[in-house]
Amino acid sequence: MLIKTQQDIEKIKQNCALIGAILETLAKKCVPGASVWEIDQLAEKLIRESGGRPAFKGYKPASAGRPFPATVCVSLNSELVHGIPRKETFLKDGDIVSLDIGMEWPYESKKSVRRLADKNQKPKGVFSDTAVTVAVGAIPEAAKKLLAVTAAALEEGIKAAEPGNSIASIGRAVENYVKSQGKYGVVRDLVGHGVGHMVHEEPMIPNYYDQALEGTLLRPGMVIAIEPMIALGGWRVATMPDGWTIKMADNSLSAHFEHTVIITEDGNVVATRRPQEAA
Numbered sequence: 001m002l003i004k005t006q007q008d009i010e011k012i013k014q015n016c017a018l019i020g021a022i023l024e025t026l027a028k029k030c031v032p033g034a035s036v037w038e039i040d041q042l043a044e045k046l047i048r049e050s051g052g053r054p055a056f057k058g059y060k061p062a063s064a065g066r067p068f069p070a071t072v073c074v075s076l077n078s079e080l081v082h083g084i085p086r087k088e089t090f091l092k093d094g095d096i097v098s099l100d101i102g103m104e105w106p107y108e109s110k111k112s113v114r115r116l117a118d119k120n121q122k123p124k125g126v127f128s129d130t131a132v133t134v135a136v137g138a139i140p141e142a143a144k145k146l147l148a149v150t151a152a153a154l155e156e157g158i159k160a161a162e163p164g165n166s167i168a169s170i171g172r173a174v175e176n177y178v179k180s181q182g183k184y185g186v187v188r189d190l191v192g193h194g195v196g197h198m199v200h201e202e203p204m205i206p207n208y209y210d211q212a213l214e215g216t217l218l219r220p221g222m223v224i225a226i227e228p229m230i231a232l233g234g235w236r237v238a239t240m241p242d243g244w245t246i247k248m249a250d251n252s253l254s255a256h257f258e259h260t261v262i263i264t265e266d267g268n269v270v271a272t273r274r275p276q277e278a279a
Contacts, residue, residue: 003221004196008126009262012196012223015052015105015128016260016271022046023101023130024274026072032093032137036074039099040085044071047103055102055127055199065243073100073131079247080229080237080254081190093137096147098256100131102199129195129225130272131258143253146232149181150255153228157192157207161261161268163220168213171206174228185235186228187254190246195260196223220265227258 004012022043029039047054054071068082075083075098076091083098091097104125133147153174160173170192178184192205203216207228218224233252240247248254262269 002194002197002201003219004223004262005221008196009221009223011105011126012128012260012262013269013271015103015126016130018050018052018105019047019101019103019128019130020272020274020277022050022103023099023132023272024276026099026101027132027134030091030097030099030134030136032091034091034136035087036085036089036091036097037087040070040072040074043101047071050103050105051107052103052105053107053125055104055129059199061200068244071101073098075100075245075247075254075256077253078251079245080187080231081246081256082244084242084244091136094139095136096133096139096143096253096255097136098131098133098254100129100256100258102127102129102195126197127195127199128260128272129199129258130260131227131256132274133255133257142232145181146184146230146253146255149178149184150228150230151257153177153207153230154226154257154259157226157228158259158261158268158270161218161224161226161263163218163263163265163267165218166214167203167205167216167218168210170226171213172209175208178228178230185231185233185248185252187231187235187237189237190229192225192227192258194223195225218263220263222263223260223271224263225258225260227256229254229256231255
């Protein structure tokens with residue numbers, strides 16, 4: 001796991017404030033008839049204007065057959081994560097849509113990096129990661145509760161993210177809260193993670209209790225992405241033919257909320273709070 005310097009943390013806070021505001025802007029665009037492709041184009045424009053670079057566009061982990069082709073993961077209804085925004089997809093009344101976005105900031109082009117490197121001033125960007133699931137128009141009560149439970153589960157996970165607590169305590173807090181609210185599927189095949197120097201870092205942060213993680217403790221300077229992924233049905237998932245979109249195997253509705261959280265000496269800082277959340 002990577003402990004960040006104070007300089008890193010200050011840049012991560014700036015990055016996260018920017019991406020939180022960008023995500024809030026994108027969420028407001030999720031209305032009936034909206035083009036998900038245009039939302040993605042707006043996302044890249046806002047990130048570039050802020051001095052950053054989309055963290056997901058062109059990202060290719062070892063498990064992927066091709067790089068991710070867009071700025072935002074846009075996942076509709078039973079799609080859980082990693083949905084690709086397409087020109088032919090428009091939001092409809094009654095949809096729920098997950099927007100998952102990250103940014104490298106500050107970002108310099110390769111040309112600028114070479115120029116600065118000559119002066120021993122090579123810039124070093126840091127990464128953020130955040131997500132929200134929103135209602136499009138009027139949605140059923142069960143979907144409203146799913147969104148509320150998943151958002152609250154994130155807050156429970158954040159409360160558990162205290163220095164000295166184990167990674168396992170985050171998953172326990174999320175899982176126990178979700179189970180207390182009814183019969184929901186807590187996804188097990190995808191988890192939260194460290195973030196900051198890269199898009200994905202150790203440690204992994206499950207949304208369920210894993211006793212094996214009791215010995216992995218949270219320390220000041222750690223930066224983690226906590227991201228409950230909850231469904232109205234079972235927890236199993238399937239990957240679609242595009243190689244990226246992951247949906248619920250039983251086609252049940254699913255929701256995904258995420259914040260980048262900095263562990264401090266006396267608690268934590270939720271760095272990607274959106275302006276309306278902080279108000």
